[in-house]
Amino acid sequence: MSTDSSGVLCHHFDNIQQQQSAARMGMWLFLVTEVLFFGGAFVAYTAYRIWYPEAFLAGSSKLILGFAAINSVLLLTSSLTITFGIHAAHRGDEKMLKRFLLVTILLALVFLGIKAKEYYIDFQEHLIPGTLFITPVHEGHPSPAEEFEAMGVNPGHVQLFFMFYYCMTGIHVLHMIVGVGLIGWLYFLATRGYFKHKERFVYVEVTSLYWHFVDMMWFFLVAILYAAGPHKSLF
């Protein structure tokens, strides 16, 4: 049963198939816990959206749909490139593996950059729950609270929407940062010749599972946060 896997097989496994299937199963179970973690936030979001639909739609229409669209394309592409990475690792082609991992990291960093820019714009527009929300943006320009009041929606409830916006996208960004760290670690290992043993492709595979999950969560967030309310323009 033992192939040329000396050094790859950990002490407590009988064979490489067992080791690989344990790694896959571990990641799938971890993703189950992630679904439930996000699930709790989705439940809370749903409860309040049912109670305060107008406020949530008004809040949503303040978000920048264009940024979300670009980010969606970036993230989806990065999911493709990491999948190419698995194939490269499976073939034992470390050079291509490194290339695909690097592209994935770059796409993720651009995503994070755009997200940071978007947070900054939201901050400038005082779309942040708390005291800023009721402070005029600049002289003579109303605060978000007054603006929403004029539109006939309860500014307190809109703040609740923004709270969910920041919490959920914030948790997502945190997952992205962890993902970039993991892929960076794979890249580092690849430079050290770790993936010379083809059997180790499974570590690229389980990392990609995590990355696809982060990708998928983003689309749910786009749907419920960005695309919920009417938008006049993309930017």
Place this chain on the structure above:
Amino acid sequence: MSTISALHTANHHAPSGPAAKTNYLTDGYSWKSWLLTVDHKRIGIMYLVSVTAFFLIGMAAAGLIRYNLISPSGMLTADQYNKVFTAHGIVMVFLFLVPVIPGVFGNFFIPIMIGAKDMAFPKLNLLSWYVYMAGAFFACYALLIGGVDTGWTLYPPYSTRSSTNVAPVAVAIFIAGFSSILTGLNIVVTVHRMRCPGMTWFRMPLFVWAMYATSLIMLLATPVLAVTVSLLAVERLAGIGIFDPKLGGDPLLFQHMFWFYSHPAVYIMILPGMGIISEVITCFSRKNIFGYKAVAWSSVGIAVVGFLVWGHHMFVAGQGYYSALVFSLLSMFVAVPSAIKVFNWSATLYKGSITFQAPMLYALGFIALFTVGGVTGLFLSTMGTDRHLHDTYFVIAHFHFTMVGGMVLAYFAGLHFYWPKMTGKMYSDFWSRIAAILMCVGFFMTFVPQFVLGYMGMPRRYHQYPPEWQVLNVLSSAGSTVLALGYLFPFTYLIHSIFAGKPAGSNPWGATGIEWTDTTSPPVTHNFEKLPVVTEMPYEYSLPTAPKPTFSYDLPTGDVAKEEHTHVH
């Protein structure tokens, strides 16, 4: 696989020559060899030491609660009392009850019981201990800088307005929960992927089944608690009304999300205990378990139904009438798999060759006390009676019967049952039995009066009460001192046994299962000299080849055990 020629038979004795081979305890003595170990057995011991420390802290808080209640006007101030019962709840629930059996016996025995060399993810296993300690650090920090006064349930809106240290406690719960997720994940993958040849699902010891069901709950419920306390922390930091009705939030939503974790969490606490009881009852009855599959599936049944009953904590909190009705009905359903277990244990005892060594005394205590706890649970899941009993000492007595009378006794049953395997030493038979009896008596004295008090209407979490209830409260406090004394006994004789106990031999109880028959006490670093192969069901005590008890005290039990040799042909 074909290289293994030695078939596993139940009377096959593992090499038990003293110090013939380095075991997991003698494999390195430095701090580093413990703190950086990936050996599941050493991690189990590290959990044992740490949960014991938190158990003592929780006990001290419990002692202060009972001290306060000996006088109708209260011995502590109201503020002190609030902080004391909150500390008791948080430490006992998150730092003791949830991690104790998965951390100690789950880690130590699951790989051995299924014939694996280690958990599926040994490094993750070590990480889960460090994460647990980090959570514990935050909890202790919160308690030391002034404590929390919200109760362990952290209900908003009070928890978002309280000036005490709710935030570090929320962080502590979040982190400790993460540790619990890692442990659960490790156990599920281990059970799925690491079983040795011949170890089919229905040849697994029932402890492994129980731990498997527990781990599923840990995986599915704990993340929801994590997001709930995160939202609570955000609400406190940002002042946004997620749960505070004054700011547009809904406190009932918190209760839904909190109990979605915290009710299944009581099954995280009790299911591993039930697994241990199945092991102990069969061993000391010298009989196969009655209804193996029923006991195995009832663990899974409890795990599944346990997810659908959380609303029974909110009957008087303003949830809809019909949802309360459904939750009430579903709560009764949990009684079915629980009763299946109790009936099967009783049937296992029937016509068994019972010996009353310490593990068995604890196990019998468990069955009695858990049954009382379970039946009084039906009073609370019935909406009509719950209106009267809700938030009274009846609830306190009920869940202490299941959690302390049930779970803690099961833990001690396991500790006494597995101690010889874990340390290779035998403890004092006499003192261990005295301790078991003291715990049961002390427990009854402490909590039976609380049922009466609760029925008379004494509310929980009040630091004062009308003078006519003093007699019962003093009785309860007196009982708690007996209980505390009972708990202190094992600390003495178990530690004494490490240094002065007689060598236990590989299978002192004559138990079945590869953890007893195929490895030494204490086990070697990678558990087995030779990869075991399993050819039979886990509790074949009635076969002529079944192992016999090899250890006898100079007390009547030893004779009973010897007599038994002649009974079995």
